[in-house]
Amino acid sequence: MSHSNPPSPKRFERPGPLTGRIRVPGDKSISHRSIMLGALAVGETRVTGLLEGEDVLATAAAMRAMGAQVERGEDGTWRINGVGVGSLLQPQQALDMGNSGTSTRLLMGLVASHPITAMFTGDASLSKRPMGRVIEPLSQMGASFEASPGGRLPLMLRGISPAVPITYRLPVASAQVKSAVLLAGLNTAGTTTVIEPVPTRDHSERMLRGFGASLEVSEENGERVIAIQGEAELKPQGIVVPGDPSSAAFFVVAALLVPGSDLVIENVGLNPTRAALFDVLRDMGGNIEELDRREIGGEPVADLRVRHSALSGVEVDPAVVPAMVDEFPVLFVAASFAQGTTTTTGLEELRVKESDRITAMAEALTLAGARVEEREDGLVIHGTGGDPLPGTPEDAEVTTHLDHRIAMAMAVAGLASHNGVTVDDTAPIATSFPTFETLLASASGTS
Ligand SMILES: O=C(O)C1=C[C@@H](OP(=O)(O)O)[C@@H](O)[C@H](O)C1
């Protein structure tokens, strides 16, 4: 896990144009869910294109600790032999969630409706993140918790079976909270319902259905209502994981910013609940073309051809925030090079990710010479009009706070800066995108 890796500083400097074709690793959200649902199906689920990042490996280790077989074949296919809904085993040791909020919150949902007790631990970043948002609904379902102060990790969860089905309206727009309740509902007799005032990524709904759960989505008074029938029997699946749009985002912005670039990123997942960044960048003037749009594993996918473009500032509609919640760090970088001002609002959730991404990016971009104003719920960025940023001073480095997306976003800023940008620690990148630096070297012809 990244918390045990020594810090690995690196300076990112102006490369040649980004050209050719690259393929980013599999989608993180879909990879986590493939392992979890595979571990609850009876029989063998096969997954190709699984993201082999530390976050997903933490999920795999936890599912093994609760009885599933999760193995990587030599051909890169993952084989998961599940225990069946209701049959998770008592883990013998604490479940180490590393840096991964998704692993923690979704697995809390699974454990909550099984008659087992689990201790959840994580790294320094994860141990600061709020878990009250899942403790609350899962307590209503009958699970009990002993959490660290502030509803944080480490925490002990005592699950219960039978659990109580609930109807829960999400107080924050969070796919992790939605998924935790739906996963708890899998082993709960009756109907468990989640009401989403603001739609969030829908991979759990799509995949639960794909695995054979009875799940209905309807709309009532402008809200999404998701109802799952409990005591489900899941059937093993063959899953092909599309490329992660959240990882592709770094290369899309890099190609827009580095002069002369013309890059194709193959096989990018474009689920509408995930893909808003690409629309915002197009509104800013970004030349991003979709090639060969197709469907893979029930998800829309395309190759993205991205060419260097002059960008203009925009006001980002807060309604699109959930559909690009992880992409703001790199959007802020794009905005720093645009002509004019970019305004973002409604980003309160960014303060409780792996780091406080509003403050972390304001500080990092300011150090690299950008003009940034921090507000409670977003950033206002005055762009350079296309000129390079100065970059970080020789003796200074950007602080990533154990946050992979800060590290990668500022690496991209370095590519378009006079003096480059030094990032204090690139180790967290391995949580979601272990091949980031290799792909960057290959796209810029420096490998
Ligand atoms: O459900 C998921 O797979 C995720 C949901 C989002 O978190 P929130 O639900 O906390 O917004 C996102 O930031 C995270 O990277 C992955």
Ligand SMILES: C=C(OP(=O)(O)O)C(=O)O
């Ligand atoms: C917020 C993220 O992940 P998680 O919540 O799973 O740690 C992310 O990948 O940007």
